[in-house]
Amino acid sequence: MTSLHKSLLLLLLAASTLVANVECNYGGSGLRVGYYASTCPDAEILVRQSVSSAVSSNKRSGAGLIRTFFHDCFVEGCDASVLIDSTPGNSAEKDGVPNQTLHGYEIIDSAKSNIEKICPGVVSCADIVAIAARDSVELLGGPRFQVKTGRRDGRVSLASKANSDIPSPLDGIDALTKSFANKGLSQSQMVTLSGLHTVGKASCSAFTNRLYNFSTTTSTDPTLDRAYVEHLKAACPQGATTTVVDMDPVSPQVVDKQYYSNLVANKGLFTSDAAIYNSPQTQAQVVNNARLPSKWQVDVVSALIAMGDVGVKTGTNGEIRLNCRVINP
Structure with a gap:
């Protein structure tokens, strides 16, 4: 190996180490991958x-x-x-x-x-x-x-x-964007993280505003798919508060891009979901996520890492709670 090749190899190794360090300390939060490697490896x-x-x-x-x-x-x-x-x-x-x-x-x-x-x-x-x-x-x-x-x-x-x-399922695009910006997260990250509504359930009370007495001119949100409306009304009759339904009617137990496909099909459950699709600020991202599931999977990892940096306490700030439900004496 020539001296030039050796120098180039050393530069590449140094650059790789720098990238790894940046990835492990994203956002300068003081967090790192493998923090417990020596103190509690399991x-x-x-x-x-x-x-x-x-x-x-x-x-x-x-x-x-x-x-x-x-x-x-x-x-x-x-x-x-x-x-x-x-x-x-x-x-x-x-x-x-x-x-x-x-x-x-x-x-x-x-x-x-x-x-x-x-x-x-x-x-x-x-x-x-x-x-x-x-x-x-x-x-x-x-x-x-x-x-x-x-x-x-x-x-x-x-x-x-x-x-x-905490953002409300009744929020519009401006309120959602502001809520995330207050935590140092972008509008794009907000759309990305909203995709995790592809799993889990929601109480009827979080979305029946779209099914009954929607406005003075119509009882039901006209942007909702009609068959989906009937499905939701059957699950959540007027006055139901404790019943829960799948947030994703297609693949409710799988983390996938289906949330975005649902939005494009006018089957977003919450007011906030509809806002993300109907807003010209964010609609293109929704459509792209529906078409390119692999891109959303990359983006959601990045967004989850960024959210995990929000307001963290490190060093001597905070404590190691002995019981997660109770602050230390």
Whole structure:
């Protein structure tokens, strides 16, 4: 090998190392892939076991864990504040209106308990939430990717913040865009992350505004596919509040691009879904995602990584909660 070839090889290796470091510290958050490699090397394996067991019994569990990650990051940052139980003196996030239908807390509890047995006081609940969401995406048929860790747990959890900071299914495009911008996420990332509505269920109360008494001139949202309207009305008669339906009527247990195909077919469930398709700002992205599923899979990994950086606490900020439901004494 000539000296020139050796020099070029060294430059390529240096560039590869730089790229790897940038990927592991995306957004300058201080997080990195493999954070627990020396302090608790089995942490991700133990989370995976708890999530896999739950999803194999009920695929809806995976959708719940993905949603929990999103709702956690949008309030106080990705710090597991959504897991804290309310006390007589404080109404916590999980009792805020948007979080009252969250589920899967027991899966996080299981993973945390198993980890504490071998690595006490090392792994944060915030990282468990992020890892569990990543594993859920893959176990439901989505892409596999590495998740950065190193988050610490927050000590503040307020229902009022959940009510104000989490986007509503009744939001239009401007409100949605603003909600995501407030967390440092772009409109394009908002459209990408909305694609995860392809799994899970929704309460009738989140969308019956489109079925009954829609406006003074029409009872039903005219942009909804008529057959889909009849399907939803059969599942959610007027006054139904506790019934749940699949957010994706075609492949509700698979992380795929079907959400976008549904939007193009006027079968988006929420007002917010319809807004993403009907807005000239975002319609082209919806159409492209419906046509190019592989591109969305790449984009959703990037968007999930970016969301996982929102408002993280690292270093001496926050704590490693011993019980995910209770702040340390």
